[in-house]
Amino acid sequence: MVNEIANYLSYEFVRNALIAGSLAAILGAVVGYFVIIRRVSFAAHALAHIGFTGATGAALLALNPLEGMLVISVIAGIMMGATGNRLERSDVAIGMTLSIALGIGMLFLTLYKGYSGQASAILFGNIFGVSHSQIIQTIILSAIGLGTLLAFSRKLFFASVQPDLAEARGISLFKLSIAFMVILAISVSLASQVVGILLVFALVIGPAGIAARFCRGFWPGMITSIVIALISVWAGILLAILTSWPPSFWITAILFVLYIITEAISRFAITTK
Amino acid sequence: MTPIISLKDVGVRLGGRDILHDVTAEIFPGEFIGVFGPNGAGKSTLMRCLLGLIPRSTGEVSVFGKPPGHANSVIGYMPQSRAHFENTALSARTLVSAVEGGNRWGMPWNSPASRAEVERALEVAGAEEYADRPFAVLSGGEKQRVMLAQALIGNPRLLILDEPLISLDPRNQARMIECVANIKSTTGATILFVAHDINPLIGVMDRVLYVAGGHAAIGAAADVISSETLSALYGTKIHVVRAEGRIFIVAAEGNVTEAEHHDHG
Numbered sequence: 001m002v003n004e005i006a007n008y009l010s011y012e013f014v015r016n017a018l019i020a021g022s023l024a025a026i027l028g029a030v031v032g033y034f035v036i037i038r039r040v041s042f043a044a045h046a047l048a049h050i051g052f053t054g055a056t057g058a059a060l061l062a063l064n065p066l067e068g069m070l071v072i073s074v075i076a077g078i079m080m081g082a083t084g085n086r087l088e089r090s091d092v093a094i095g096m097t098l099s100i101a102l103g104i105g106m107l108f109l110t111l112y113k114g115y116s117g118q119a120s121a122i123l124f125g126n127i128f129g130v131s132h133s134q135i136i137q138t139i140i141l142s143a144i145g146l147g148t149l150l151a152f153s154r155k156l157f158f159a160s161v162q163p164d165l166a167e168a169r170g171i172s173l174f175k176l177s178i179a180f181m182v183i184l185a186i187s188v189s190l191a192s193q194v195v196g197i198l199l200v201f202a203l204v205i206g207p208a209g210i211a212a213r214f215c216r217g218f219w220p221g222m223i224t225s226i227v228i229a230l231i232s233v234w235a236g237i238l239l240a241i242l243t244s245w246p247p248s249f250w251i252t253a254i255l256f257v258l259y260i261i262t263e264a265i266s267r268f269a270i271t272t273k
Numbered sequence: 274m275t276p277i278i279s280l281k282d283v284g285v286r287l288g289g290r291d292i293l294h295d296v297t298a299e300i301f302p303g304e305f306i307g308v309f310g311p312n313g314a315g316k317s318t319l320m321r322c323l324l325g326l327i328p329r330s331t332g333e334v335s336v337f338g339k340p341p342g343h344a345n346s347v348i349g350y351m352p353q354s355r356a357h358f359e360n361t362a363l364s365a366r367t368l369v370s371a372v373e374g375g376n377r378w379g380m381p382w383n384s385p386a387s388r389a390e391v392e393r394a395l396e397v398a399g400a401e402e403y404a405d406r407p408f409a410v411l412s413g414g415e416k417q418r419v420m421l422a423q424a425l426i427g428n429p430r431l432l433i434l435d436e437p438l439i440s441l442d443p444r445n446q447a448r449m450i451e452c453v454a455n456i457k458s459t460t461g462a463t464i465l466f467v468a469h470d471i472n473p474l475i476g477v478m479d480r481v482l483y484v485a486g487g488h489a490a491i492g493a494a495a496d497v498i499s500s501e502t503l504s505a506l507y508g509t510k511i512h513v514v515r516a517e518g519r520i521f522i523v524a525a526e527g528n529v530t531e532a533e534h535h536d537h538g
């Protein structure tokens with residue numbers, strides 16, 4: 001089997017899949033950890049779906065779907081960020097925006113001639129179809145996202161944990177919130193290449209949600225989140241090659257199993273305390 | 274002595290509504306001020322105004338001789354909004370560490386000096402015993418002490434505590450008050466303690482700031498908590514009844530009893 005894996009690694013599409021998958025996993029795990037702490041999971045989920053309009057619109061205009069998705073979700077991220085700490089209470093507004101975005105995306109897909117193949121790639125990901133230029137884009141975007149986030153992660157953690165006190169200490173919640181949502185938009189766009197728009201939630205929220213369930217410190221949680229994300233993406237791609245079942249299925253299945261195990265253990269730990 | 278906080282004819286307008294007007298008060302270094310008043314009277318608004326988080330519409334405010342917001346690094350603030358961490362196992366210590374050096378750029382990595390400061394704050398707040406347990410599983414009283422520890426980071430000279438007694442049972446209320454009184458005597462910090470019920474703070478506080486009807490009165494408890502002063506503030510007849518060593522504030526009409534009313538909101 002080792003030989004078989006080594007053999008597969010000689011294919012460019014497999015190497016590209018591993019590179020794009022790893023970068024999206026790392027960025028998703030780090031951003032997702034803050035999503036969990038800030039309790040904006042629904043906004044993260046919505047950003048991916050709103051990006052669907054951009055991806056299908058770009059496809060319709062014969063442009064790069066990733067760029068289309070990036071533009072639309074960054075705009076939506078800025079608008080969500082501008083609501084500041086009211087974001088976690090804006091469920092209905094986010095839900096309505098997400099519905100119309102999906103509706104418009106659906107319209108674009110209908111108008112677009114190459115309907116089903118493109119739709120499936122956007123909705124469920126096409127990690128083995130990542131091109132060389134997309135790899136370059138992914139490297140640049142994840143470096144920007146990760147670099148910026150780490151540069152203000154200390155302020156962001158403080159503002160996420162105790163916003164009123166952070167504001168009193170001179171931190172602008174408004175600016176932080178916008179900056180974070182822009183990085184979240186980049187992160188969901190990259191993750192959608194790996195698992196698709198419909199399953200972005202799993203890759204951005206899954207590893208961080210699992211890690212946050214049992215890690216008591218900031219760094220243990222962050223590192224566990226990254227490790228879970230990388231393991232599930234690598235194992236997912238490997239299993240996809242061996243079984244020829246889609247990688248999106250394997251990645252979400254691995255994360256779901258890990259989630260169920262964590263949930264069971266932490267519930268058991270609470271009831272026996 | 275020069276006051277730490279000085280308010281002159283201060284008015285605050287929020288959402289087109291006058292919340293406070295003509296508030297005049299001076300607070301001196303080392304004082305323990307109990308801040309009282311009915312729900313929605315503007316106690317929290319006044320505290321946020323002192324921190325510069327809400328602009329005033331009229332009057333003058335000075336905190337440590339500066340406009341509000343310019344001396345916040347020496348102010349510890351425990352907001353009324355309570356933290357939620359149901360989805361995470363983040364420990365109390367982690368949440369207090371987040372505050373230490375929290376307005377610096379870079380990653381939340383704490384130096385030994387920072388970690389010592391976190392330990393100190395946890396110890397002063399009496400929260401070190403359960404500092405490593407997840408915040409989410411702590412009791413209400415324990416959570417409030419962790420939030421007090423967050424406010425204590427940086428050794429503040431002024432502590433603004435907004436409703437630290439809310440939803441605590443009498444035993445935990447007494448422990449919280451004792452803890453704050455100790456902080457005052459050991460550090461000499463000035464305390465603004467917002468509360469709903471006057472009685473638990475009698476004997477601990479130096480003076481009272483009472484906010485009602487958009488106005489505020491400051492002075493010794495015996496002077497401010499009187500039928501005349503409160504009737505003038507509320508703009509309606511108020512009786513102050515002293516019985517069994519406790520104070521009850523009762524509206525002449527209806528049955529508003531501030532002292533007995535335990536609000537969980």
